[in-house]
Amino acid sequence: MDTLVKNGVNMNSMLSTDQDYNLWVLLRQTRDAMVKARERELEKYGISSIQAAVLFTIQAIGAEATPAEISRRLVREPHSVSGLLNRMEKQRLITRVKDLPKRNMVRVVMTDKGKEAYEQSTKRLSMHETMSVLSEAERNQMWGYLERLRDKAMKLAGIGYELPFPPHWSDADEELS
Numbered sequence: 001m002d003t004l005v006k007n008g009v010n011m012n013s014m015l016s017t018d019q020d021y022n023l024w025v026l027l028r029q030t031r032d033a034m035v036k037a038r039e040r041e042l043e044k045y046g047i048s049s050i051q052a053a054v055l056f057t058i059q060a061i062g063a064e065a066t067p068a069e070i071s072r073r074l075v076r077e078p079h080s081v082s083g084l085l086n087r088m089e090k091q092r093l094i095t096r097v098k099d100l101p102k103r104n105m106v107r108v109v110m111t112d113k114g115k116e117a118y119e120q121s122t123k124r125l126s127m128h129e130t131m132s133v134l135s136e137a138e139r140n141q142m143w144g145y146l147e148r149l150r151d152k153a154m155k156l157a158g159i160g161y162e163l164p165f166p167p168h169w170s171d172a173d174e175e176l177s
Helices: 021-044 049-064 067-074 078-090 112-120 125-131 136-156 169-176
Strands: 095-096 107-110
Touching: 021 049, 021 112, 021 125, 049 067, 049 078, 049 095, 049 112, 067 078, 078 095, 095 169, 107 112
Parallel strands: none
Antiparallel strands: 095 107
8 A cells, every 4th residue: 555645644543444543533623613603703702602602591591591501512521511610700701690490509690790791692604604615405405414414423422402493494484484
């Protein structure tokens, strides 16, 4: 076998014949690159992409936003979200309010600074620019593939609930009409 060298790297040592793994790597690289582009976009507002996701989730849930519900919707471990909420509280993006019927429960509320950061984060220019390489038909096809992959992975991970977001854009368009 000839040695394939690209940018000084022996590519043969990196190649895998496991096509499912290779596709997973490509999906992960794509996700990571898109997150980095989003991070660059959001740094001017002083927030990270995961903080923007938390603010979006709080906005979507509304007055019933709790750390547990935020964890579920972001498919993150509760302790990770707790640490994230602690940092966001220090940045004065959110506050926790202990006024639910159960005394040990808290609601998570955006502060004025958090609402401003949320509004800025809704521009999503890097996402739109990235997705612009696909036609509407290709986006629709990719949506179906990703939904099936997500749902199967959630089942394998033992996650037994359905995520309320994101709705398929054809459903979202109907709601906006």
